[in-house]
Amino acid sequence: MDLSLTPEEQAFREEVRAFFRDNVPAGIKKKLSENRHTTKEDMVEWTRILHKKGWAVPHWPKEYGGTDWTAVQQYIFNEEMQATPAPPPLPFGVNMVGPVIYTFANEAQKKHYLPRIANLTDWWCQGFSEPGSGSDLASLKTKAERKGDKYIVNGQKTWTTLAQHADWIFCLVRTDPAAKKQQGISFLLIDMKSKGITVRPIVTIDGGREVNEVFFDDVEVPAENLVGEENKGWDYAKFLLGNERTNIARVGMSKERLRRLRELAGSTQAGGRPIIEDPKFREKLAAVEVELKALELTQMRVVANEGKNGKGKPDPASSVLKIKGSEIQQTLTELMLEVAGPFASPYDIHGDDNTNETMDWIAQIAPTYFNYRKVSIYGGSNEIQRNIISKAVLGL
Amino acid sequence: MDFDLSEEQRLLKDSVDGLLNDSYDFEQRKKYGAEKAGWSKAIWGKLAEQGLLGLPFAEADGGFGAGAVETMIVMQAFGRALVLEPYLPTVVIAGGFLRHGGSAAQKATHIPGIIDGSKTFAFAQLEKNSRYDLNDVATTARKKGDGWVIDGEKFVVLNGEAADTLVVTARTKGGQTERDGIGVFLVPRDAKGVTVKGYPTQDGMRAADITFTGVEVGADAALGDPAGGLPLIERVVDEARTALCAEAVGAMDESLKITVEYIKTRKQFGVPIGSFQALQHRAADMFVFTEQARSMAMLATMASDFNDAKERAASVAAAKVQVGKSLKFVGQQSIQLHGGIGMTMEASIGHYFKRLSIIESSFGDTDYHLRRASEAGGII
Ligand SMILES: Cc1cc2nc3c(=O)[nH]c(=O)nc-3n(C[C@H](O)[C@H](O)[C@H](O)COP(=O)(O)OP(=O)(O)OC[C@H]3O[C@@H](n4cnc5c(N)ncnc54)[C@H](O)[C@@H]3O)c2cc1C
Ligand SMILES: Cc1cc2nc3c(=O)[nH]c(=O)nc-3n(C[C@H](O)[C@H](O)[C@H](O)COP(=O)(O)OP(=O)(O)OC[C@H]3O[C@@H](n4cnc5c(N)ncnc54)[C@H](O)[C@@H]3O)c2cc1C
Numbered sequence: 065m066d067l068s069l070t071p072e073e074q075a076f077r078e079e080v081r082a083f084f085r086d087n088v089p090a091g092i093k094k095k096l097s098e099n100r101h102t103t104k105e106d107m108v109e110w111t112r113i114l115h116k117k118g119w120a121v122p123h124w125p126k127e128y129g130g131t132d133w134t135a136v137q138q139y140i141f142n143e144e145m146q147a148t149p150a151p152p153p154l155p156f157g158v159n160m161v162g163p164v165i166y167t168f169a170n171e172a173q174k175k176h177y178l179p180r181i182a183n184l185t186d187w188w189c190q191g192f193s194e195p196g197s198g199s200d201l202a203s204l205k206t207k208a209e210r211k212g213d214k215y216i217v218n219g220q221k222t223w224t225t226l227a228q229h230a231d232w233i234f235c236l237v238r239t240d241p242a243a244k245k246q247q248g249i250s251f252l253l254i255d256m257k258s259k260g261i262t263v264r265p266i267v268t269i270d271g272g273r274e275v276n277e278v279f280f281d282d283v284e285v286p287a288e289n290l291v292g293e294e295n296k297g298w299d300y301a302k303f304l305l306g307n308e309r310t311n312i313a314r315v316g317m318s319k320e321r322l323r324r325l326r327e328l329a330g331s332t333q334a335g336g337r338p339i340i341e342d343p344k345f346r347e348k349l350a351a352v353e354v355e356l357k358a359l360e361l362t363q364m365r366v367v368a369n370e371g372k373n374g375k376g377k378p379d380p381a382s383s384v385l386k387i388k389g390s391e392i393q394q395t396l397t398e399l400m401l402e403v404a405g406p407f408a409s410p411y412d413i414h415g416d417d418n419t420n421e422t423m424d425w426i427a428q429i430a431p432t433y434f435n436y437r438k439v440s441i442y443g444g445s446n447e448i449q450r451n452i453i454s455k456a457v458l459g460l
Numbered sequence: 461m462d463f464d465l466s467e468e469q470r471l472l473k474d475s476v477d478g479l480l481n482d483s484y485d486f487e488q489r490k491k492y493g494a495e496k497a498g499w500s501k502a503i504w505g506k507l508a509e510q511g512l513l514g515l516p517f518a519e520a521d522g523g524f525g526a527g528a529v530e531t532m533i534v535m536q537a538f539g540r541a542l543v544l545e546p547y548l549p550t551v552v553i554a555g556g557f558l559r560h561g562g563s564a565a566q567k568a569t570h571i572p573g574i575i576d577g578s579k580t581f582a583f584a585q586l587e588k589n590s591r592y593d594l595n596d597v598a599t600t601a602r603k604k605g606d607g608w609v610i611d612g613e614k615f616v617v618l619n620g621e622a623a624d625t626l627v628v629t630a631r632t633k634g635g636q637t638e639r640d641g642i643g644v645f646l647v648p649r650d651a652k653g654v655t656v657k658g659y660p661t662q663d664g665m666r667a668a669d670i671t672f673t674g675v676e677v678g679a680d681a682a683l684g685d686p687a688g689g690l691p692l693i694e695r696v697v698d699e700a701r702t703a704l705c706a707e708a709v710g711a712m713d714e715s716l717k718i719t720v721e722y723i724k725t726r727k728q729f730g731v732p733i734g735s736f737q738a739l740q741h742r743a744a745d746m747f748v749f750t751e752q753a754r755s756m757a758m759l760a761t762m763a764s765d766f767n768d769a770k771e772r773a774a775s776v777a778a779a780k781v782q783v784g785k786s787l788k789f790v791g792q793q794s795i796q797l798h799g800g801i802g803m804t805m806e807a808s809i810g811h812y813f814k815r816l817s818i819i820e821s822s823f824g825d826t827d828y829h830l831r832r833a834s835e836a837g838g839i840i
Contacts, residue, residue: 193800196727197728198728198799198800199728199729199733199799200728200729200730203728203729203730222800223800266804266806267804267805267806268803268804268805269795269802269803269804269805269810269811269813269814271805275800275803333589333591334591334592335591335593336596336637344827344831345827398788401817401821402821402825402827404821405591405592405821405825406586406591406592406615406616406821406822407615407616408662408818408821409616409661409662409663409667409818409821410616410659410660410661410662410667411659411660411661411662430662430814430817430818431662433817434662434810434813434814434817435803437792437795437796437802437803437813438800438803440796441795441796441799441800441802441803442800445796445799446796447736447738447739450738451738
């Protein structure tokens with residue numbers, strides 16, 4: 065047992081840290097540390113910077129533009145990126161559909177889609193959830209009927225993150241209504257410019273627009289956009305959901321938030337002294353640090369195991385990462401809200417345009433607190449994760 | 461011991477509930493919130509018509525001579541409907557200052573306008589560095605002739621834009637945090653030198669940052685002892701906290717109701733999600749938290765009649781602690797149990813969560829009041 069990084073890993077950490085320090089555009093970094101939303105242009109700019117360095121998709125196989133980094137190196141890379149902070153790459157392409165494509169799609173599809181994902185030529189979104197199918201995803205109803213060399217798609221997806229920017233959507237669709245629920249599902253790639261697609265925004269409680277409803281009305285999709293085999297989509301979906309394991313805990317991001325929290329607590333007065341000097345507040349910070357350290361080590365253990373289990377085979381213990389990671393992120397937003405205190409109340413009517421000087425750093429604190437309730441809901445809710453632990457791990 | 465409402469109080473409750481049932485559903489509330497003031501003049505008129513704006517005032521002043529329980533009833537009902545109208549700053553706070561500290565002339569000048577609904581008020585107290593400490597006042601009131609000149613900045617003043625009159629805390633002498641030397645002043649919002657910058661708040665209301673630059677007011681602007689106003693301020697703010705506790709209980713009641721209804725009807729895996737024991741227990745805990753909060757909101761309400769100011773303050777602090785803990789659990793879990801729908805502006809549940817969150821940091825958050833309760837030497 066050795067909890068420290070090897071000298072090589074340490075050197076690698078220094079290398080990526082320096083890269084992020086020197087290459088994240090200042091404007092983007094500021095937005096992230098103030099919890100403001102990055103724009104599509106920001107994401108494209110940043111992805112191109114990573115791409116130029118060869119680091120846009122480091123976890124992909126080398127032949128598709130990836131690296132041969134070890135699991136530990138991947139972990140270090142992600143953590144440093146979050147801690148800088150630098151924008152995490154758009155997950156829908158890089159972490160979700162990309163791996164599905166290089167694992168299950170045909171050569172023509174790989175050749176066409178993968179390079180466009182890597183440099184963000186195509187913005188992807190995830191069309192899984194439906195109004196009636198959230199936790200029970202396999203009950204989904206959006207259907208695709210095969211007509212000659214096309215599928216005709218009808219139905220509705222919802223909660224589709226950033227669909228307003230998307231060029232493509234990967235969808236789970238029902239291709240065999242007669243089969244048992246998991247068995248009649250296919251994985252289809254759909255051009256967002258297709259006739260019959262309507263995107264309608266859903267405003268979230270913080271006032272932001274990050275999710276959408278996507279309607280499909282007789283949308284024609286070339287049959288060649290099917291990934292893998294018809295009616296095998298559920299297998300690919302499970303692979304996809306299980307794939308994002310090393311990122312889900314967001315340890316690096318929480319470290320960055322913790323740093324920011326200290327900064328704000330140091331510059332905000334309560335009872336005639338900075339909040340950071342309040343012993344009670346310091347204890348709360350320490351308590352989160354303990355949780356975060358424990359999570360970091362748990363994550364390292366999961367990462368180290370990944371090599372043994374075989375890549376892409378999720379460790380059920382990774383549900384621990386999702387539960388704890390989301391809870392810590394939420395606690396940090398609570399502590400931020402506490403620091404902002406009575407000044408959290410003004411709603412920043414200027415939104416993200418950075419013009420509201422009186423409220424500056426405080427403006428996004430309450431909205432972020434509200435918005436972060438999502439992290440225990442999406443990506444398999446924390447209740448579903450507990451079900452997984454009790455069944456798959458504890459055998460209950 | 462008697463936790464029941466009297467016959468008259470029950471009638472009051474029915475009439476407020478009736479009014480809100482008829483004219484304050486979620487869609488109607490949206491319309492009221494979109495009005496210029498951030499609340500509805502028509503609804504304010506109805507509250508006046510039903511006598512709600514005159515409840516706590518003495519009969520001699522044209523009111524109904526009602527007590528803290530009546531305010532609790534009204535605030536709970538307002539919490540259930542997420543009422544936007546400025547009852548707290550006008551009736552509870554400005555009304556409280558006038559009742560407990562106003563001269564006969566000040567009462568005669570201001571109370572009738574509150575009761576008939578023609579005037580609203582705002583409480584300009586929070587400062588950049590004061591946070592929750594009522595004794596931390598940098599805004600100054602200097603004597604000039606018979607009157608006063610006020611200078612300073614106040615923040616997040618609820619109803620600050622629409623109010624006719626601002627109740628302003630200002631220092632007449634002493635250092636910034638000295639208990640002595642704080643006064644309370646009634647300042648017309650349109651007085652020369654008052655600059656109001658309004659904005660919406662996270663919980664759907666409107667507030668303002670207000671600057672006072674050489675604002676001249678007469679001798680009659682000073683409410684009570686201009687150098688010894690802190691005990692009065694503490695008393696009135698405790699009443700405001702008590703009212704907020706009641707409002708929070710109403711909002712928790714409704715959050716729980718909406719959530720339970722939702723999990724009974726929302727189906728996943730072929731069954732209502734309310735059939736999963738994990739969610740049943742969560743809802744049961746929400747109930748436990750709400751009931752604990754209700755008990756403490758009652759204690760705070762009864763405490764307003766305590767003669768011992770220290771005991772009163774400790775009880776209110778304790779109530780705010782319990783309510784703060786409860787509202788956090790209930791608010792957060794309401795969203796969690798709704799899943800994605802809970803995250804949307806379109807569903808009412810998120811608005812309860814937001815209002816509850818802002819109540820937590822109004823006039824002292826949970827930790828602040830925990831410290832107060834502990835410094836008071838405990839409450840048992
Ligand atoms: C901000 C945000 C972004 C999202 N982005 C996307 C996206 O890009 N693409 C996409 O496809 N989806 C996305 N989602 C959808 C997300 O995955 C779903 O919200 C999630 O799967 C939960 O589904 P639901 O909202 O329908 O809630 P429900 O499944 O209805 O759950 C409601 C409550 O019931 C609980 N519950 C359900 N089943 C059980 C059970 N068996 N045992 C115990 N408790 C249970 C849940 O945990 C939850 O608390 C997003 C959601 C949000 C909030
Ligand atoms: C966009 C999106 C992202 C998601 N990401 C993830 C993810 O990363 N990881 C993840 O695990 N899930 C995730 N989910 C949820 C995932 O889709 C569900 O876990 C999946 O539907 C379960 O598959 P199933 O229907 O085959 O499982 P089932 O065997 O039907 O069970 C699903 C879950 O519900 C529980 N369950 C079912 N019936 C009952 C019952 N009667 N009483 C109590 N519990 C019950 C099970 O314990 C299990 O945890 C995501 C969903 C969406 C929409």
